[in-house]
Amino acid sequence: MLDLHRGRILREVARLGSMTAAARSLAYTQPAVSHHIARLEAEAGTPLVVRHGRGVRLTEAGRILVEHVEDVLARMADAEEQIAAIAGLRAGRVRVAAFPTAAGGLLPDALARLRARAPGVTVTVEDAEPEQALAALRAGDADVAVVFRYPYNPPDTDGRLREVVLGEDPVRVLVPAGHPVASARRPRLADLAGETWASGCARCRDHLRWACRRAGFTPDIAFATEDHVAVQRLVARGLAVAALPRLALGLHAEPGVARPPVAGTGARRIAALVPAGPRPPAVAALLEELAAVAAALPGPDSGAGADPGAEAGAVAGVDPGRGLGQVAVQVGEAPGGGPDGPGQGGQPVVAEPDRRAL
Numbered sequence: 001m002l003d004l005h006r007g008r009i010l011r012e013v014a015r016l017g018s019m020t021a022a023a024r025s026l027a028y029t030q031p032a033v034s035h036h037i038a039r040l041e042a043e044a045g046t047p048l049v050v051r052h053g054r055g056v057r058l059t060e061a062g063r064i065l066v067e068h069v070e071d072v073l074a075r076m077a078d079a080e081e082q083i084a085a086i087a088g089l090r091a092g093r094v095r096v097a098a099f100p101t102a103a104g105g106l107l108p109d110a111l112a113r114l115r116a117r118a119p120g121v122t123v124t125v126e127d128a129e130p131e132q133a134l135a136a137l138r139a140g141d142a143d144v145a146v147v148f149r150y151p152y153n154p155p156d157t158d159g160r161l162r163e164v165v166l167g168e169d170p171v172r173v174l175v176p177a178g179h180p181v182a183s184a185r186r187p188r189l190a191d192l193a194g195e196t197w198a199s200g201c202a203r204c205r206d207h208l209r210w211a212c213r214r215a216g217f218t219p220d221i222a223f224a225t226e227d228h229v230a231v232q233r234l235v236a237r238g239l240a241v242a243a244l245p246r247l248a249l250g251l252h253a254e255p256g257v258a259r260p261p262v263a264g265t266g267a268r269r270i271a272a273l274v275p276a277g278p279r280p281p282a283v284a285a286l287l288e289e290l291a292a293v294a295a296a297l298p299g300p301d302s303g304a305g306a307d308p309g310a311e312a313g314a315v316a317g318v319d320p321g322r323g324l325g326q327v328a329v330q331v332g333e334a335p336g337g338g339p340d341g342p343g344q345g346g347q348p349v350v351a352e353p354d355r356r357a358l
Contacts, residue, residue: 006040007069008140009033010048010058014066018055027135040065077277084280089118092282096125097133098146099201100226102270105247105297106146106166110289117289121282129201129226130156137161137273143283146290148245148268150207156273164287166270166294171207172249173262174235174242181241182258189215189264198223198231198240208243211265232257247297270294 012022013033023030041048048062058066084092098107103125111123128136130147134156137145147156148169157163173181173189181187189211197219199205205221212219223234232254234240243265272290274283 002043002065003040004069004072006036006043007065008073009036010040010062011066011069012138013037013049013056014058014062017052017057021055025135026139027132081278081280084282089281089285090120092118092121092280094121094123094144094280094282094286095142096123096144096146096286097128097136097142098125098144099129099133099148100127101228101245101248101251102146102148103127104251106270106290106293109293110286113289113292114286118282118285121285123286130203134161134273137275143274143280144286145273146270147273148203148270150203150210150266150268152210153203156271160276161273162276164272164274164291166272166290167297168267169245169247169270170267171211171243171245171265172259173265174232174244174257174259176235176238176241177256177258179241179258181262182260184260187260187262189262190217192241192262193217195220195241196223196239197221198225198234198242200224200228200231200244201226204243204245207266207268211243215264228252229254250297 009022009026009028012025013019016022016025019033019037020030022028023033026033037049044061044065046061047059048065049056050059096107107125111125114121114123126136126142128142128145130145130149133142133145133147136142138160146166149156155163173187173192175181175192181191184191193212193216197208199208199219199221205224208219208221223231223240225231228244228248229252231240231242231244232252235242236254236256245268247270249259272287274287279287
């Protein structure tokens, strides 16, 4: 019997036209994809792909198989939807891949609300940076991907995914409490041009470089760690300055760290992505709870960077009184990357908020 998982891999190879691109999309190695295709060809008893230029194309047998794989997957999705509709929220499973800050700052409250509403629904969560979360979603290994992107990053939707925006997460500059910038009346990012920096994941480091270039300098990033507690402790000990999203600061506020209202640091957009098409009730319910929790978290500042009630030089804290941002804004597919950002192209096209999208 032909292996359906390998059939999914063949479908991705057909969609992208190369083993390498399919491996990147699925977060596999290229040899692993080649191995799966070879095994599938052995099961089929005939070649399914042939080399074509720098990539591959399907043989006639491969095209037939991909058509049937798509038909089988569609039928399975229909069956799952019907079964879930019958069961309602008395049963169900949701697999979530989420970046670590969301796993700590959004999901616990959302899952607690979901359990109170639908105790029969099982949810599993796996830490994954945006690229890995999206790969898991595309491979069918996750039902929901909670990701973030900056304004110049292209939308993560590709026709097969739907994005539900949860809100904007402003980026904060962190300095030691006794740093001159901590008490400056009008602190500027350029005032930190000669400092040593600590930063987080690859996307976060790219954003820091982008913001600093706009301020006229290139940051000296000596410490690269995805541990936000470690970043704050480096700052508290006077070893570095840093920039972290406010959601991360809501999880831990290290004594001796100040957050001056430095302008020009930007914000990241937090979103949940799901496969396009009808949503299982358990997935729809989780999205509703995520949106509710996000709406209760601190929102973007109306000013350049300060938290309401946070004086320059004050120890980091959050204002729980305002929402994280617009809920369920549908983002259209548009070229990513602003003229000053790491990418190329225009800003994302944002439609009006639509709570029905949840």
